[in-house]
Amino acid sequence: MSSDAWFHRVKAAQRDLIKIAGGIDRAAEISSVSPSHIGRMNNPRDTDLMPLSVVYALESECGVPVVTQAMAELSGRRLSDPDAEHKANVNVLTSYSELMQKAAALMAAGATAMADGIVTPTEAHSMDREAASIARGLSNFRQALAVIKATGGAKAGLKVVGE
Missing domain, CATH: 1.10.260.40 (lambda repressor-like DNA-binding domains)
Structure with missing residues (x-):
């Protein structure tokens, strides 16, 4: 320089x-x-x-x-966020949990719609709305996973509280 x-x-x-x-x-x-x-x-x-x-x-x-x-x-250095690793792990857990809740909502809507053997346009719309929500949630989850992969993952790992 x-x-x-x-x-x-x-x-x-x-x-x-x-x-x-x-x-x-x-x-x-x-x-x-x-x-x-x-x-x-x-x-x-x-x-x-x-x-x-x-x-x-x-x-x-x-x-x-x-x-x-x-x-x-x-000086050939870069700054880092000391909380970035923790935030990345929290984002993975949060986005995974939200994705599973959305999947459960789709399954519930589908089970209700198909219980009588007929799927009405209103029921199809409801299931489509839940499926779109899953698509958005899946994108968020994949982004959170990409951050973990890019940063090398958690050194301490995830822990289950209460064991």
């Missing part, structure tokens, strides 16, 4: 952070820095970089580590 490339990357991240924070005036309010100073930090041709206290204040307010991520990337 050229000697100036890092500077332009950080300046771009600062501009993004100021925009996410709500603009120059809002960023100044959050960070207790004057709007003119925030404006210089926002100007791509100005050499002013944000002090760490400003970066921290704005990123904390926005919940998005824009400048921190840029700095990590410049």
Whole structure:
């Protein structure tokens, strides 16, 4: 990376952070820095970089580590979410549970419709609605599984509570 490339990357991240924070005036309010100073930090041709206290204040307010991520990337690193693995496992369990509930609803609607040996248009519509719900649920479940596969799976595994 050229000697100036890092500077332009950080300046771009600062501009993004100021925009996410709500603009120059809002960023100044959050960070207790004057709007003119925030404006210089926002100007791509100005050499002013944000002090760490400003970066921290704005990123904390926005919940998005824009400048921190840029700095990590410049060092050949990346940020990770410490809760991502847990969230991935919860998403698999939740989406699987929802999918099974939708399948049960389809089976119940089908059993009711077919009990008399005749499926009416209204009953067909009801079963079709449940089948469409399963299709959406299956897509969510497959997405949750893809996240687990991409992240290498849970190290601690899933546990049954109460055993």
